[in-house]
Amino acid sequence: MVNRQSLRADLLAGLTGAIVVIPMGVAFAMIAGLPPVYGLYTAMVVPIVAALFGSSWHSIAGPTTAVSLVIFSTVSQIAEPGTADYVQKVITITFMVGVYELILGLARMGTLVNFISDVVVTGFTAGAAVLIVSSQMDSLIGLSLPQGLSFTDTFLQMGRHIAEMNVYSAAVGIGTLLVAIFSKKLFPKLPNMLIAMILGSLAAYFMGGEAAGIELVGPMPSALPQLSSPVFTWSELGKLAQAAFAIALLALISDIAIVRAVAARSGQQIDANQEFIGQGIANLVGSFFSSYVASGSFTRSGLNYDVGAKTPMSAIFAALFLILIMLLISPWIAYIPIAAMAGVIVLVGYNLFNFRFIRTVLKTSKRQSSVMIITFLATLFFDLEYAIYVGVIFSLIFYLQRTSTPHVAVMAPDPDEPNRRFKYIARKPLRECPQLKILRIDGSIFFGSVFHIATELRRLTEEQNPDLKHVLILCKGVNFIDVAGCEWLTNEAEHWKNKGGGLYLSGLKKNAQESLVRGGFKERIGEDHFFVHKEKAIPAIFEKLDKKTCAACTARIFKECQNLPKEKKEN
Numbered sequence: 001m002v003n004r005q006s007l008r009a010d011l012l013a014g015l016t017g018a019i020v021v022i023p024m025g026v027a028f029a030m031i032a033g034l035p036p037v038y039g040l041y042t043a044m045v046v047p048i049v050a051a052l053f054g055s056s057w058h059s060i061a062g063p064t065t066a067v068s069l070v071i072f073s074t075v076s077q078i079a080e081p082g083t084a085d086y087v088q089k090v091i092t093i094t095f096m097v098g099v100y101e102l103i104l105g106l107a108r109m110g111t112l113v114n115f116i117s118d119v120v121v122t123g124f125t126a127g128a129a130v131l132i133v134s135s136q137m138d139s140l141i142g143l144s145l146p147q148g149l150s151f152t153d154t155f156l157q158m159g160r161h162i163a164e165m166n167v168y169s170a171a172v173g174i175g176t177l178l179v180a181i182f183s184k185k186l187f188p189k190l191p192n193m194l195i196a197m198i199l200g201s202l203a204a205y206f207m208g209g210e211a212a213g214i215e216l217v218g219p220m221p222s223a224l225p226q227l228s229s230p231v232f233t234w235s236e237l238g239k240l241a242q243a244a245f246a247i248a249l250l251a252l253i254s255d256i257a258i259v260r261a262v263a264a265r266s267g268q269q270i271d272a273n274q275e276f277i278g279q280g281i282a283n284l285v286g287s288f289f290s291s292y293v294a295s296g297s298f299t300r301s302g303l304n305y306d307v308g309a310k311t312p313m314s315a316i317f318a319a320l321f322l323i324l325i326m327l328l329i330s331p332w333i334a335y336i337p338i339a340a341m342a343g344v345i346v347l348v349g350y351n352l353f354n355f356r357f358i359r360t361v362l363k364t365s366k367r368q369s370s371v372m373i374i375t376f377l378a379t380l381f382f383d384l385e386y387a388i389y390v391g392v393i394f395s396l397i398f399y400l401q402r403t404s405t406p407h408v409a410v411m412a413p414d415p416d417e418p419n420r421r422f423k424y425i426a427r428k429p430l431r432e433c434p435q436l437k438i439l440r441i442d443g444s445i446f447f448g449s450v451f452h453i454a455t456e457l458r459r460l461t462e463e464q465n466p467d468l469k470h471v472l473i474l475c476k477g478v479n480f481i482d483v484a485g486c487e488w489l490t491n492e493a494e495h496w497k498n499k500g501g502g503l504y505l506s507g508l509k510k511n512a513q514e515s516l517v518r519g520g521f522k523e524r525i526g527e528d529h530f531f532v533h534k535e536k537a538i539p540a541i542f543e544k545l546d547k548k549t550c551a552a553c554t555a556r557i558f559k560e561c562q563n564l565p566k567e568k569k570e571n
Contacts, residue, residue: 058301130379
């Protein structure tokens with residue numbers, strides 16, 4: 001795909017991406033509890049490897065907010081943020097995350113992300129946004145509060161110590177936030193966060209900087225990534241491995257969501273397994289170059305596509321341009337005020353709220369709303385590495401509840417329709433045949449749904465009409481039948497046969513019949529009890545009905561009924 005035209009477009013996109021990532025990289029590293037430069041190291045190394053081994057044309061990997069926050073919440077429990085020990089543990093987790101991602105990709109487990117719904121990701125992201133904003137409020141107004149406070153404790157402590165606020169820091173922090181907001185509205189194509197950080201730094205300088213009590217980022221160890229390596233200790237290996245798996249899962253979910261969103265716009269077909277492999281190799285390599293866990297960045301990936309990137313070369317160019325820029329401006333990063341960074345981070349946190357999607361979910365589905373709210377609250381009140389599991393578990397619970405109770409509808413032909421189309425009688429009252437009950441099952445017949453279907457079948461047939469002998473099930477909505485379902489169908493067919501009638505199936509897909517055929521169940525039920533569609537089923541079943549009962553019947557809902565002689569009434 002690479003040619004002269006694509007290289008020109010990718011160069012421009014790469015330069016834009018390099019400029020945008022500077023404030024974001026610094027901000028994300030601070031969210032993760034790392035020295036600011038580690039966010040930039042991650043944005044230099046990881047995107048190159050991910051672009052070479054991933055599947056997306058436009059995705060750019062790097063530090064992200066949600067992953068950074070999970071790293072902070074996990075590693076801060078066993079090490080002091082910002083210390084060399086803390087950095088070492090983050091590097092080790094990054095290596096382990098890469099191993100997990102690579103194994104999942106090689107095992108072709110890309111479909112795993114399909115079990116994690118958008119509402120779980122939205123609830124988790126919204127909760128992470130609240131935690132991000134609360135974690136920066138003290139820095140925003142120049143307070144010094146203990147690390148690791150919950151979001152409620154943060155605001156309580158702020159209320160108690162508000163008199164200790166540094167007015168100059170608050171002016172810089174809030175001013176940076178306002179500049180970032182309004183510059184985005186007034187000049188949407190310019191890097192608003194970078195502009196806000198520069199103006200915030202200038203404001204801090206003219207206010208007196210550190211002499212006025214304004215805390216600065218401070219000098220960086222190097223403009224270029226330093227060599228590093230993971231270190232494993234048995235005492236902490238279990239905790240780190242558990243945290244690494246949760247982080248790997250979150251990183252992969254975020255990455256696949258982002259690459260799919262961009263691919264939907266570009267028309268590309270994404271290979272989820274290859275994406276897992278690319279992310280795994282990128283994090284493995286990154287752990288040896290002072291990088292921490294990276295994933296696809298929604299902001300940078302979306303921007304990369306919008307500015308005209310054509311191939312993964314744009315991600316490589318972005319990383320190379322960032323290296324050149326850092327060689328030129330790295331001394332100046334030391335003068336960025338912490339309050340200005342907090343202002344940018346607060347805006348980043350606010351932007352994580354997907355208000356449109358949240359409103360849509362709340363309007364359309366109570367179950368999905370419940371999952372989203374539960375995940376949101378779990379993110380606020382539980383350890384972050386478990387919050388995503390809580391959301392997934394409740395998603396599966398609600399899914400199983402729905403699939404284990406498929407709708408069983410009573411159907412009848414509508415005489416007002418030209419072809420006497422079958423209708424759901426609960427929506428339109430229609431006459432039924434007294435000898436044949438017609439039901440439609442809207443779901444698969446498997447171990448989880450057999451009890452519900454059996455109960456509904458008995459309620460709608462023999463409890464309402466003890467003399468009923470024939471039942472026809474319309475099976476277009478049945479996608480699969482497991483062994484438990486096969487056993488139940490066979491027993492049910494035997495039951496109706498013993499009553500002198502039969503159980504008949506119409507419209508059952510061939511793939512849904514595989515278990516019935518292989519296990520010999522179809523033969524036991526009877527090949528003549530299966531019909532391709534109801535137009536063939538009705539005439540065949542009609543021949544088995546009691547014609548004396550038909551003669552006295554006034555319903556006569558089938559075409560075949562019309563030619564039957566009516567019962568003569570005695571004078």
